Amino acid sequence: MPRILIVEDDRNTLSGLTEILEAESYEVKGVDSGQKALRLLERERFDILLTDLKMPEVDGMQLYEQSQVLAPEMRTIVMTAYSSVKDAVDAMKRGVYEYLTKPLNLDELFVILKKAVEDQSLRRENEELKDRLQVSYRFESIIGKSAAMQQVFKTIMKVAKSHATVLIRGESGTGKELVARAIHYNSPRASGPIVEISCAAFPETLLESELFGYEKGAFTGAEARKKGRFEIAHGGTIFLDEIGDVSANVQTKLLRVLQEKEINRLGSNESIKTDVRVITATNRDLELALANGMFREDLYYRLNVIPVFLPPLRERREDIPLLVDHFIKRYGKINHTPALGISPEALAFCESYNWPGNVRELENAIENAAVLGEGEEILPEHLPVTVSMRKAGADNFTKTNANDFFTASGESYREKMEAAEKLVLEEAIRRADGNKSEAAKQLGISLRTMRYKIQKYKL
DSSP states (O other), rough: EHHHHHHHOOOOHHHHHHHHHHHHTTTEEEEHHHHHHHHHHHTTSEEEEEEEOOOSSHHHHHHHHHHHHHHHHHHOEEEEEEHHHHHHHHHTTTEEEOOOOOOOHHHHHHHHHHHHHHHHHHHHHHHHHHHHHHHHHSSSOOOOOOOHHHHHHHHHHHHHOOOOOOEOOOOOSSSSHHHHHHHHTTTTTTTSOOEEEEEGGGHHHHHHHHHHOOOOOOSOOOOOOOEEEHTTTTTTTEEEEGGOOOHEEEEEHHHHHHHHHHEOTTTTOOOEEEEOOEEEEEEOOOHHHTTTTSSSSHHHHHTTEEEEEOOGGGOOGGHHHHHHHHHHHHHHTTTTTOOOEHHHHHHHHHHOEEEETTTHHHHHHHHHHHHHHHSSSOGGGGGGGGHHHHHHHHHHHHHHHHHHHHHOOOOHHHHHHHHHHHHHHHHHHHHHHHHHHHHHHHOOHHHHHHHHHHHHTTT
């Protein structure tokens, strides 16, 4: 339960607020003076400080400033009369999270408290993640001995020491987000936050508000001010994944951020300075997008200061045994199961498969095999059907009627390929005892894709 400390010298207001917020599932403690609040903060932790601004002896601002020494992570919300709104605005400029005018609007209070708790949760998650990733994202934790990956290592080791903007290129599943985190956690900004956002996951209007934030009343539903990802990333790094999917309008605003080092929240004309390193990634052909007028040339050159190209897994097959071993150990540890091995036949299948989903697909395949497999090692039958059938199917096909298949009249290569895909899907569903979700996992495709193919082939 989020913990709130209420400081209010009016006993009736204090009692009423305490009762109301406890009914909203907050853990609440209330005191009637700033001195009592400071003594309490010396021995207890709170998520939010909700304090009156005008109080005798220790007022709200003095309490805020002293509380920041005791609990710098705590969010402070001040309550003030209409006549003191200017003081409240000045307080926010000094770091106070938000202010409320008396008499309080409870709906507004609930919205602001919810936002403050979400911000606290995000901060804690970021701190916990940072602690874990300091180790997880050392360069030596990125698996690869191939010449292609060694070149990647050399590049990102140099890039990490700088503040330069980085554009990471590569197919889906090659590990672009992992490289972005490695650059951040090995950079001078490692003590700051890393804020990640997938640009393709948001429609244009929502993406703009996520990146730059908004003021209360900026649009319908904007019930309280919200900081954007650029503000949250101040002093650290922002990672914009799938940058090739952003609209022309957002591209223009991103260009301004890169040029001017400042943002404007939606609904505000006030510019906010930002100190953020920008790392972007895409699996799209940006040069083609430039030629088609879908991506701004000036933004492209601002983002492409240091390009990092990640090779697909099929171009670094010598890394597959290392990755397989890494994932076997990882999921054995996660699932508290004995360490497995992998049979030579299963490993040969892994090495010969093209892995269109790259490292992510390989990881999913090994996790699935480690969880569902029996015995002391992963066998070919434990691998997804697309992997285990490929070589076996090809061998069988060569020994039987390959010539008949390719010379059969009335069928194009496309029709032949669809017929083969239908057979693979049918086999996967059969092996999964009709469980479509399990068949999709075995094939290394999403359930949505599986449903589409089932409908397409009327399975």
